[in-house]
Amino acid sequence: MTLYGIGLGPGAADLLTVRGKRVLESVAVVYSPGRLSRRVAAEYVPESTLSDLEFPMTTDPEKLRTAWSAAADEVAPRARADDAAFVTLGDPCIYSTFGHLRRTLESDHPDVEIEIVPGVSSVTAFASMLGVDIDAGGELALREATDGAAPVGPDRLILFKVTDAPTTHEKLTEAGYDVTFGRRLFMDADETLITDDPDAVADRDYYTLAYAER
Ligand SMILES: C[S@@+](CC[C@H](N)C(=O)[O-])C[C@H]1O[C@@H](n2cnc3c(N)ncnc32)[C@H](O)[C@@H]1O
Structure with a gap:
């Protein structure tokens, strides 16, 4: 079995x-x-x-x-x-x-x-919703960013568990990244949110991702 x-x-x-x-x-x-x-x-x-x-x-x-x-x-x-x-x-x-x-x-x-x-990950769901190509030669890193953390790395990042979007945003922009947040992607249609504005996702919601690119 x-x-x-x-x-x-x-x-x-x-x-x-x-x-x-x-x-x-x-x-x-x-x-x-x-x-x-x-x-x-x-x-x-x-x-x-x-x-x-x-x-x-x-x-x-x-x-x-x-x-x-x-x-x-x-x-x-x-x-x-x-x-x-x-x-x-x-x-x-x-x-x-x-x-x-x-x-x-x-x-x-x-x-x-x-x-x-296997299942459709929130990583590929986010890339699809943003229309981002993860293509040959591009480097992409996956990281966690709980409680305002902002791990940096290659030029493209997908961050999980973004629970303090404004703090994560501030640190990433200082490091030269443009940041987009995705919340509750492909869940109930009226819950899904894609935004560049950290204040729009400032409340804590576990189902929040960030895509950062520089
Ligand atoms: C423990 S991880 C699980 C990831 C999952 N196994 C996957 O492949 O997507 C949980 C984190 O994934 C992200 N996440 C999962 N589903 C999501 C969704 N539908 N919308 C936004 N973020 C999601 C959030 O950042 C959340 O904090």
Whole structure:
């Protein structure tokens, strides 16, 4: 039996891949780490198939390790008995909770078979919405920018977890970047926002990205 890590895409239910849909509909249990991923998965499977896995919103490594270990202990017996899925927004291999779960399963329950079904990442969703070409010769780095952080690097960056847009914006513009923010891309149409104005996304919303170019 197999545990499938399925990428759900950025939020719109019809951006799940055909394979993702087929696998979701075939498994006995679907584990979801959050409300939004649960909402997308619920478009394809009955509520009774869905099971929540709690992960604390903390950076404390000890608390995180304990949570991943508890999740792996819960998932492993189900995935030995039946096919199961763990869903994540975007792609399961890009800044995803699934990566932590996979590593913990590989070390604590190495007999569990794991297969990944890729998804449309918020990275490619953002590039599509902005009409940015990620082309040959261009360098692009992915970074995290929580709490006003502004990591710099090559001439093009996509920053995740932008929770203090004005501070991140100020630091990036000082470093010579032009910055565009994307919030809740391909989620509910009236929630999606693309803007160059940091004040328009000044309130804290976890589902915010920044694209920086210089
Ligand atoms: C833990 S990462 C997960 C990334 C995901 N695995 C992916 O491939 O898109 C969470 C961050 O991704 C970004 N994100 C994910 N989906 C998004 C969306 N639909 N709109 C804007 N940002 C999104 C936000 O920056 C959020 O803080």
